Amino acid sequence: xxxxxxxxxxxxxxxxxxxxxxxxxxxxxxxxxxxxxxxxxxxxxxxxxxxxxxxxxxxxxxxxxxxxxxxxxxxxxxxxxxxxxxxxxxxxxxxxxxxxxxxxxxxxxxxxxxxxxxxxxx
Amino acid sequence: xxxxxxxxxxxxxxxxxxxxxxxxxxxxxxxxxxxxxxxxxxxxxxxxxxxxxxxxxxxxxxxxxxxxxxxxxxxxxxxxxxxxxxxxxxxxxxxxxxxxxxxxxxxx
Numbered sequence: 001x002x003x004x005x006x007x008x009x010x011x012x013x014x015x016x017x018x019x020x021x022x023x024x025x026x027x028x029x030x031x032x033x034x035x036x037x038x039x040x041x042x043x044x045x046x047x048x049x050x051x052x053x054x055x056x057x058x059x060x061x062x063x064x065x066x067x068x069x070x071x072x073x074x075x076x077x078x079x080x081x082x083x084x085x086x087x088x089x090x091x092x093x094x095x096x097x098x099x100x101x102x103x104x105x106x107x108x109x110x111x112x113x114x115x116x117x118x119x120x121x122x
Numbered sequence: 123x124x125x126x127x128x129x130x131x132x133x134x135x136x137x138x139x140x141x142x143x144x145x146x147x148x149x150x151x152x153x154x155x156x157x158x159x160x161x162x163x164x165x166x167x168x169x170x171x172x173x174x175x176x177x178x179x180x181x182x183x184x185x186x187x188x189x190x191x192x193x194x195x196x197x198x199x200x201x202x203x204x205x206x207x208x209x210x211x212x213x214x215x216x217x218x219x220x221x222x223x224x225x226x227x228x229x230x
Contacts, residue, residue, distance in 0.1 A: 107214055
């Protein structure tokens with residue numbers, strides 16, 4: 001059974017940094033693209049970033065480009081999202097997501113974590 | 123960047139009725155790489171449809187996806203009480219995935 005378990009969320013002040021992690025299990029981690037998708041309170045889904053199975057290709061939404069970095073450690077089956085210069089607009093539930101293929105392009109999301117809340121507030 | 127517009131924003135229906143949800147793209151989506159997800163309050167989304175018309179494993183056949191190019195549709199042929207939820211469409215043909223704003227299917 002595929003499992004995705006997020007950690008690292010919480011309350012951070014504007015301008016601060018936070019690192020999210022996602023532990024994947026139940027599948028061949030290196031074979032699939034992984035991504036982060038967020039959902040602000042009462043809003044729709046927003047794709048944040050994606051990374052290919054081998055970690056060589058990473059893609060970002062314009063709203064986070066230059067502030068967030070997605071990475072993966074395939075030896076530990078772990079996906080990370082390093083977030084800097086956080087603003088109140090980054091407040092959301094962040095979902096770890098598994099792509100159905102190796103690359104982000106051409107991959108739907110076939111499994112989702114339960115999500116973790118990031119709150120940016122003073 | 124592709125923009126996806128879902129309509130209606132809210133659909134009020136009764137169990138047993140047919141529900142038709144629309145997802146329109148601002149430009150043609152490569153290889154019809156469109157997915158549909160169901161999300162219930164407090165839960166993560168769940169994949170229903172990928173490739174515009176293929177059902178994900180375990181998804182009942184009352185969920186049907188169709189369309190190509192810029193116009194895509196999710197049809198729930200006979201609504202069951204478990205189907206009242208928010209539905210999101212997504213394009214994944216580009217390197218920048220995009221979601222629509224969602225359609226809420228509520229009990230009339």
